[in-house]
Amino acid sequence: MATISHFLLLFVGAALINNILLTRFIGLCSFFGISNSMNTAMGMSAAVIFVMMMASTTTWLVWKFLLFPLNLGEFLYIPAFILIIAALVQFVEMYLRKYSPALYRAMGIYLPLITTNCAVLAAATEVAKPGFFKMAMAYNYTLGEALVYALGVSVGYGFALLTFTALRERLDIAPVPRVLKGNPMSFITAGLLSLAYVGLAGWFGL
Amino acid sequence: MKEWLKVFRAGLSIDNPLTVLMIGLCATLAVSSQVEGSLFMGIAVIFVLVMSNALISVLRKLIPSQVRIPIFIVIIASFVTVVDLFLKAFFPPIYAVLGIWIPLIVVNCIILGRAEAFAYHNRVWLSIADGLGMGIGFSLVLVGLAFIREFFGSGKIELLGATVLKMPTGYAPPTILMMFPGAFILFGFVVAFVRWLNERPTNRKAA
Numbered sequence: 387m388a389t390i391s392h393f394l395l396l397f398v399g400a401a402l403i404n405n406i407l408l409t410r411f412i413g414l415c416s417f418f419g420i421s422n423s424m425n426t427a428m429g430m431s432a433a434v435i436f437v438m439m440m441a442s443t444t445t446w447l448v449w450k451f452l453l454f455p456l457n458l459g460e461f462l463y464i465p466a467f468i469l470i471i472a473a474l475v476q477f478v479e480m481y482l483r484k485y486s487p488a489l490y491r492a493m494g495i496y497l498p499l500i501t502t503n504c505a506v507l508a509a510a511t512e513v514a515k516p517g518f519f520k521m522a523m524a525y526n527y528t529l530g531e532a533l534v535y536a537l538g539v540s541v542g543y544g545f546a547l548l549t550f551t552a553l554r555e556r557l558d559i560a561p562v563p564r565v566l567k568g569n570p571m572s573f574i575t576a577g578l579l580s581l582a583y584v585g586l587a588g589w590f591g592l
Numbered sequence: 593m594k595e596w597l598k599v600f601r602a603g604l605s606i607d608n609p610l611t612v613l614m615i616g617l618c619a620t621l622a623v624s625s626q627v628e629g630s631l632f633m634g635i636a637v638i639f640v641l642v643m644s645n646a647l648i649s650v651l652r653k654l655i656p657s658q659v660r661i662p663i664f665i666v667i668i669a670s671f672v673t674v675v676d677l678f679l680k681a682f683f684p685p686i687y688a689v690l691g692i693w694i695p696l697i698v699v700n701c702i703i704l705g706r707a708e709a710f711a712y713h714n715r716v717w718l719s720i721a722d723g724l725g726m727g728i729g730f731s732l733v734l735v736g737l738a739f740i741r742e743f744f745g746s747g748k749i750e751l752l753g754a755t756v757l758k759m760p761t762g763y764a765p766p767t768i769l770m771m772f773p774g775a776f777i778l779f780g781f782v783v784a785f786v787r788w789l790n791e792r793p794t795n796r797k798a799a
Contacts, residue, residue: 411619411772411775565787570780571780577772577776
């Protein structure tokens with residue numbers, strides 16, 4: 387029971403309270419770039435959930451069994467982790483194209499974009515290298531915790547992205563002053579959305 | 593001579609990465625709560641951008657186009673590691689403030705974007721000018737944003753442990769400017785302001 391509530395708290399904390407988009411500002415490029423239509427936002431969210439889980443598992447294993455024992459982590463973690471993500475994305479793309487054309491058509495074009503999505507790099511580094519987000523609170527994730535954390539972060543990403551897309555679709559038909567139309571108004575909307583997430587801060591002592 | 597000046601100026605005004613092209617936002621909004629951190633972030637980005645642009649431009653005939661993205665990323669990641677270790681060794685307090693944003697320069701769209709769009713197709717000197725222009729354009733907006741947020745949001749500006757500028761006593765700072773929502777909303781208005789500035793001459797002609 388204790389473990390279940392522990393994992394649940396980890397998930398809620400990663401998904402809502404420390405939402406990667408709206409309370410940490412990580413992954414904003416895709417947030418503004420892709421939130422034009424509901425279909426693209428859904429494809430991107432699915433692709434991010436999938437890649438983030440795989441990337442976090444891989445970086446966790448590489449850190450635990452390769453970089454840390456060899457004492458290479460401190461100065462090799464940036465190139466190592468970004469290469470892992472880039473290679474992984476490439477493999478996933480090749481695999482999907484061959485074995486699941488339907489899925490490939492649904493999320494294929496978003497996969498290359500994920501390589502440069504900072505959310506994936508950030509989450510994958512956080513679970514692998516202790517104390518990446520907060521240096522004072524170094525925390526060693528176990529593999530199970532790493533998986534739950536990555537799932538939480540990516541679900542939180544998808545949730546925020548879909549909410550924002552829905553708001554933006556509505557904004558298109560709203561009467562907005564001419565200078566603010568388009569991007570400026572999107573930023574202000576994102577600010578108000580982020581205000582809602584600030585209200586969650588401190589829940590469950592997270 | 594003239595050509596590289598033109599390239600340099602484009603980064604500052606008409607192609608400014610933040611207010612016009614809207615790339616590299618993540619780091620900007622997060623770091624801009626303090627002027628000090630923003631200054632160092634700007635310098636770090638200028639360094640990585642100029643060095644990676646230069647190296648990619650030198651190697652552009654050797655890089656096969658099928659695997660260019662992984663090669664770009666490895667080059668960028670090496671320079672980011674240099675900055676990461678340098679700040680950690682010589683400026684630990686700054687490193688503590690910037691934290692994850694230094695490693696995340698690797699995936700900053702500005703740098704990969706310029707490598708792909710400019711350095712891969714242009715001569716070395718032009719690429720360096722482009723890196724400088726883009727980097728300085730990024731830093732100017734970043735520091736300007738940080739100045740507004742820190743000065744009005746906390747009532748004072750601190751640089752290297754000393755208070756440089758202070759609001760008169762009795763000023764009650766709106767803390768929301770220092771928080772996440774404030775960054776989004778302020779940036780929205782900055783973008784609107786820049787757009788208004790760019791559109792002004794045509795407005796005058798029409799009137």
